[in-house]
Structure formats: structure tokens, C-alpha cells
Amino acid sequence: MSDDPIFSLIHSLGDTLDGLDVALCAFDENDCTLAWNRTFFKFFPEHEGHVYVGEPYHANLRRFYTERLDAQELPNIDRYIAAGVERHRAQTRPYSFEHRGLRVHVSSLPIAGVGRVRVWRAEAVQSPQEQEKLEKVGDVNIHEPGYPRSPMVESTELFDRIPDGLMICGEDQRIQWVNEPFMQMYSLVDRAAATGLSFEDIYRGAWAADGPGDMAPFYEGLTILHEHMRFAGAPFEVPLPRNRWSRVIAKQGLDGTVFYAHVDITEFKRQQRRLAQAERSARDSEAQLREKSILLEATLENMDQGVAKISATGIVELCNRRALELLDLPVELMASKPSLVNVLAYLRARGEFDGASQEIQDMLLNSDGGVDQQQVYDRPRPDGRILEVQTVPIKGGGALRTFTDVTQRKQAEHRIRHVAEHDGLTGLLNRSAFLQTLQAAVPDARRQGQGFAVLYVDLDGFKPINDRFGHAVGDQLLAWVARQLAQAARENDVVARLGGDEFALLQRGVSDRDSALRLGERLVQAIAQPTEIESHFIQIGASVGIVMSSADATNAEELLRKADSAMYLAKASGRGCVRIYGA
Ligand SMILES: Nc1nc2c(ncn2[C@@H]2O[C@H](COP(=O)(O)OP(=O)(O)OP(=O)(O)O)[C@@H](O)[C@H]2O)c(=O)[nH]1
Numbered sequence: 001m002s003d004d005p006i007f008s009l010i011h012s013l014g015d016t017l018d019g020l021d022v023a024l025c026a027f028d029e030n031d032c033t034l035a036w037n038r039t040f041f042k043f044f045p046e047h048e049g050h051v052y053v054g055e056p057y058h059a060n061l062r063r064f065y066t067e068r069l070d071a072q073e074l075p076n077i078d079r080y081i082a083a084g085v086e087r088h089r090a091q092t093r094p095y096s097f098e099h100r101g102l103r104v105h106v107s108s109l110p111i112a113g114v115g116r117v118r119v120w121r122a123e124a125v126q127s128p129q130e131q132e133k134l135e136k137v138g139d140v141n142i143h144e145p146g147y148p149r150s151p152m153v154e155s156t157e158l159f160d161r162i163p164d165g166l167m168i169c170g171e172d173q174r175i176q177w178v179n180e181p182f183m184q185m186y187s188l189v190d191r192a193a194a195t196g197l198s199f200e201d202i203y204r205g206a207w208a209a210d211g212p213g214d215m216a217p218f219y220e221g222l223t224i225l226h227e228h229m230r231f232a233g234a235p236f237e238v239p240l241p242r243n244r245w246s247r248v249i250a251k252q253g254l255d256g257t258v259f260y261a262h263v264d265i266t267e268f269k270r271q272q273r274r275l276a277q278a279e280r281s282a283r284d285s286e287a288q289l290r291e292k293s294i295l296l297e298a299t300l301e302n303m304d305q306g307v308a309k310i311s312a313t314g315i316v317e318l319c320n321r322r323a324l325e326l327l328d329l330p331v332e333l334m335a336s337k338p339s340l341v342n343v344l345a346y347l348r349a350r351g352e353f354d355g356a357s358q359e360i361q362d363m364l365l366n367s368d369g370g371v372d373q374q375q376v377y378d379r380p381r382p383d384g385r386i387l388e389v390q391t392v393p394i395k396g397g398g399a400l401r402t403f404t405d406v407t408q409r410k411q412a413e414h415r416i417r418h419v420a421e422h423d424g425l426t427g428l429l430n431r432s433a434f435l436q437t438l439q440a441a442v443p444d445a446r447r448q449g450q451g452f453a454v455l456y457v458d459l460d461g462f463k464p465i466n467d468r469f470g471h472a473v474g475d476q477l478l479a480w481v482a483r484q485l486a487q488a489a490r491e492n493d494v495v496a497r498l499g500g501d502e503f504a505l506l507q508r509g510v511s512d513r514d515s516a517l518r519l520g521e522r523l524v525q526a527i528a529q530p531t532e533i534e535s536h537f538i539q540i541g542a543s544v545g546i547v548m549s550s551a552d553a554t555n556a557e558e559l560l561r562k563a564d565s566a567m568y569l570a571k572a573s574g575r576g577c578v579r580i581y582g583a
Pocket residue numbers: 425458459460461462463464466470471472473474475478499500501
């Protein structure tokens with residue numbers, strides 16, 4: 001049988017795999033043992049001295065399981081053997097298992113005309129003692145007498161089916177043989193051409209074949225080669241073109257032959273790089289975060305806005321310097337992380353909320369600080385300042401409260417509004433503000449079931465006063481008329497200067513014409529009083545037109561227009577009198 005070239009090849013393969021520390025056992029088509037190598041006994045010492053050609057695989061498996069199973073599992077041994085035989089016949093993919101402190105990877109190749117060849121590769125997971133025991137087995141001379149030496153390998157199909165690159169070198173470090181994956185890895189087209197070259201030649205060739213590009217990794221790889229190729233020692237890694245990497249593992253044979261496995265670790269390197277990158281960016285973002293929080297703290301302390309954070313349990317966890325200033329809160333109180341209820345009680349005792357509306361007081365004093373949605377209100381302080389207090393809910397509970405001193409803004413707004421709504425000369429409401437007030441009075445009166453009257457007042461003979469005494473005197477007379485009107489009106493009524501020498505008065509809470517007429521008469525009399533301005537005794541008259549809200553008009557402009565036309569009737573009737581629209 002050993003004359004058969006196939007069996008010579010299997011023996012030769014066994015020898016070669018010994019060199020790479022890979023175990024081999026071949027079986028015929030009836031699952032009977034045909035051949036094995038020394039490494040097989042290294043991984044499975046229980047077979048040493050028992051294996052024989054023609055032994056059925058199930059007998060081999062029984063030894064294996066007897067060695068491996070504990071007392072509890074032993075009753076299942078027949079089932080395990082049957083499953084093992086089944087797996088052996090059908091195995092298409094490599095798998096791993098642990099045996100005697102080793103993690104063993106097994107791969108099974110069907111070979112036409114022979115049966116199956118199983119090969120095992122192992123990595124240690126065992127204790128140092130067991131490792132030492134294994135080393136001793138590994139030291140056995142695989143070429144001892146009685147162990148068949150292989151003839152030169154003619155067929156290399158089996159080596160070409162191993163995923164890793166294989167390179168066999170002689171003592172002179174010159175290549176004797178390489179497999180197909182090796183050729184692919186180093187861009188070799190002709191296997192024969194590699195014979196006699198050094199690995200460095202192959203390495204240079206691989207980079208040359210890739211064409212011009214970044215050659216820095218090539219020079220780095222050359223340095224690595226020079227360091228490691230001198231001795232067949234520890235595994236090393238070399239960069240290949242196109243960001244690929246190879247790990248080279250050497251195993252010295254006893255006759256000077258060196259077996260090299262070249263494993264493509266590109267993916268592994270890529271993962272390593274990604275991991276390093278992820279670690280770097282995690283470190284960077286941690287530093288950024290630290291910087292941000294320092295910045296945030298500085299901002300909080302120096303900002304012009306008071307900020308307080310209230311926890312979900314109603315504790316004031318944070319309160320910046322400006323908040324302490326704006327609310328006159330003592331540092332010690334806030335440093336003790338008090339509850340909001342306590343802080344509010346402190347403020348109330350000091351009269352903080354005395355000027356606030358009932359609504360704000362109710363809202364504040366019954367609150368634990370939590371809000372469902374953003375809330376804004378203005379809080380007048382005892383010292384006259386106005387704080388805008390804004391509360392926003394925090395995701396997950398609690399709230400953030402900001403305090404802004406809006407005193408100046410509010411004063412400016414008030415000034416602007418006053419200028420926009422009032423007549424500069426008399427201080428009365430101007431025409432547009434009066435119209436707005438009047439428009440608002442329509443539904444108010446309807447709701448309250450009360451009417452109102454609009455009185456339109458136009459001075460009689462004002463122009464001659466201007467002409468005779470000058471515009472400045474005219475101005476002062478207009479201001480005096482405004483005061484007369486304001487005095488004649490009640491608190492609820494509204495007096496306005498519509499423009500020139502025209503005034504208007506909204507008389508609230510009247511439904512009968514007589515009341516309105518009486519007020520009209522009073523206005524005429526009040527204006528007809530003589531007055532002294534800049535040493536001039538001046539007397540002026542006024543005509544008054546009235547419209548009652550009971551008239552159809554619901555529109556302020558229309559009401560005013562009707563009062564105006566009633567005033568013209570008064571002028572037409574000889575001035576100094578009162579007329580009602582529609583009477
Ligand atoms: N001093 C002063 N005069 C003003 C002001 N605005 C308007 N006038 C003047 O007021 C006068 C109003 O005109 P008229 O209503 O015809 O004057 P009148 O003499 O009262 O006329 P009758 O209403 O028909 O009696 C004009 O001469 C305007 O120049 C103001 O702000 N100050």
C-alpha cells in the first residue's frame with residue numbers, strides 16, 4: 001500500500017504538517033484509519049500505541065471519549081460516538097473544541113479515491129504544567145526510525161486548499177516550495193520562479209508588482225524582515241500593498257528545513273486600528289467634555305442671568321452667584337442645598353412676595369418647583385426691581401429656573417407705550433388709543449348690561465386765541481381745557497385729545513341720554529370758565545356732540561363719527577351747547 005503515490009503523498013503531507021505543528025489522520029472510505037503523523041499523538045496522546053492501520057473510526061473515537069468524558073457523561077458515550085462518526089462523514093466546515101488543555105480546530109477534507117483526511121491545529125488554553133508535558137511530546141524526533149519519511153511532494157493540491165500561505169525554505173533560507181495562497185498573498189504568478197529566491201526577494205516583488213504608491217510601509221516591512229528572518233523565532237507581522245498585512249510564523253524542522261505559515265491578518269489589523277481610533281476618540285471626547293464642563297461652570301458663574309436647578313424631589317441643587325444677588329439669598333443657605341419650600345419660606349418672611357399678584361403668590365407658595373411646561377412671569381421685588389422668572393421642565397424630572405433683571409427693559413417698554421398712546425401736550429390719551437379703548441368698551445358694556453356715551457368736544461373760537469396771544473398761549477389753553485375735562489369726568493371715564501382743539505370723553509355706565517346730556521352741559525360750563533394764562537384773561541367756549549352706545553353702531557370709528565356729526569349740529573345751533581346724535 002505504501003507504494004501507492006497517494007499514500008506516499010499523505011505520509012509526506014503528515015511530515016510537512018508536523019513541521020507546522022498540525023496533526024493529521026487519514027481514513028479510507030469505510031472510515032478505517034490509514035495514516036497519521038506525530039503531531040496527532042501530541043494532541044491526542046490517548047491514541048499513542050493504540051492506533052493501527054484498518055482501525056475503525058468508532059474505535060478511535062471511543063478512546064478519545066473515554067479519556068475526555070467525566071463519570072456523569074460516560075453513560076452517553078455510545079450516543080456521542082455515533083454522532084461523531086456521523087459528523088466525520090458529513091463534515092464540510094472546520095470547528096473547534098477543547099481537549100486536554102488545548103483549543104483544537106479541526107478541518108476534514110474528502111479525497112477522492114482515499115476517503116477523508118482530518119487535520120487539527122491547536123492553541124494552548126492549558127495550565128503551565130500541562131504545557132510543559134506537551135512540549136516534551138513535541139520534542140520527539142518526527143523522523144525517528146520506523147516513522148516513514150516522505151518522498152518529494154509532486155502533487156500539492158492538498159496544501160493549496162489550506163487557507164494560509166505556506167513557504168518551505170532550506171537551511172540557506174532559499175525557498176524550496178510555496179503553496180497557492182502564498183502566491184496570491186505576494187502577487188506571484190509562477191510557483192517555479194519562486195524556487196531559490198529569498199523571502200525578501202518575494203516581499204520586494206510583491207511591492208514592485210503593486211506599482212507606485214506610498215512606500216513607507218514597504219521600508220517599514222523590510223526593517224521588520226531584516227530583524228526577524230535571520231532567526232526562525234517569534235512570529236512577526238509585515239505590511240503588504242493595499243493596506244494588507246501578513247503574520248509570518250516560522251517552525252524549524254530538524255533537518256534544517258524551515259516551514260513558514262503566512263496568515264492574512266488584514267481584517268484583524270483593521271479591527272485593531274478601529275479599536276485604537278475608537279479609544280482615541282473616546283479619550284478626545286472625554287477631554288472635550290471636561291473642557292465643556294469647566295466652560296459651563298465659568299459661564300454659569302459669570303452670566304448676567306440667575307440660574308437655579310430644582311431636582312425632581314424639590315431640592316435647589318444649584319444656584320449661581322447672580323441668582324443669589326438678584327434674590328438677596330444668603331450663600332450659606334443655598335450651599336446647604338435646601339428644599340425650594342424652605343427657600344420660598346425664607347423669601348416670604350422677608351416680604352419678597354408682598355408686591356406680587358395673588359396669582360403669582362398662589363402659584364409660588366404652593367409649588368415644589370416642578371412644572372409640566374415652560375412658565376414665565378414677572379416678579380416685582382420689594383426694592384422696585386422686576387425679575388422675569390422663567391421655569392422649564394427638565395427631562396427626567398425637576399426644573400431649571402432663570403431670573404433676569406428686566407427692570408430697565410420694562411421701564412423702557414412702559415415709556416415707549418406711553419408715548420405711543422398719549423398726547424404730548426396734554427398728557428391725555430391720543431386718538432388711536434382712545435379708539436382702542438372705545439372698541440374694547442363695546443363688548444364690555446354688552447357683557448355688563450350697561451351702556452356708555454361718547455362725547456365729542458370741539459372748542460369754539462380757538463383759532464382767534466392762537467392768532468391773538470400766540471401759539472404758546474394756545475398750547476397752555478389746550479392743556480387747561482384737558483384738566484377741566486379730566487376734573488369733570490369720573491374715575492372710570494376716559495378723556496382723550498383727538499387732535500387740534502378736539503377732545504373726546506368716554507362716559508361709562510350710562511344708558512339714559514339725560515345723564516350724558518348733564519355731563520355734556522357740565523363740560524361746556526367747565527370750559528366756559530375764564531382763565532388766566534401768561535397774564536391774559538382768556539375765555540373760550542365748546543360745542544359737544546354725544547352718541548349713546550345703544551345706537552346701532554358697534555364700531556368705535558363709527559361711534560366717534562356719529563358723535564362728531566352731533567357736535568356739528570351743536571355748532572350749527574349757535575355753539576356753546578350740547579346735541580345728541582339721532583335726537
Ligand atoms: N396752539 C395750538 N394750536 C393748535 C394746535 N393744534 C391745532 N391748533 C389750531 O387750532 C385751530 C383749530 O381750528 P378751528 O377748529 O377752525 O378753530 P376754531 O376757531 O375753534 O373754529 P370753530 O371750531 O369753528 O369755532 C387751528 O387754528 C389750528 O392751527 C396745537 O397743538 N396748539
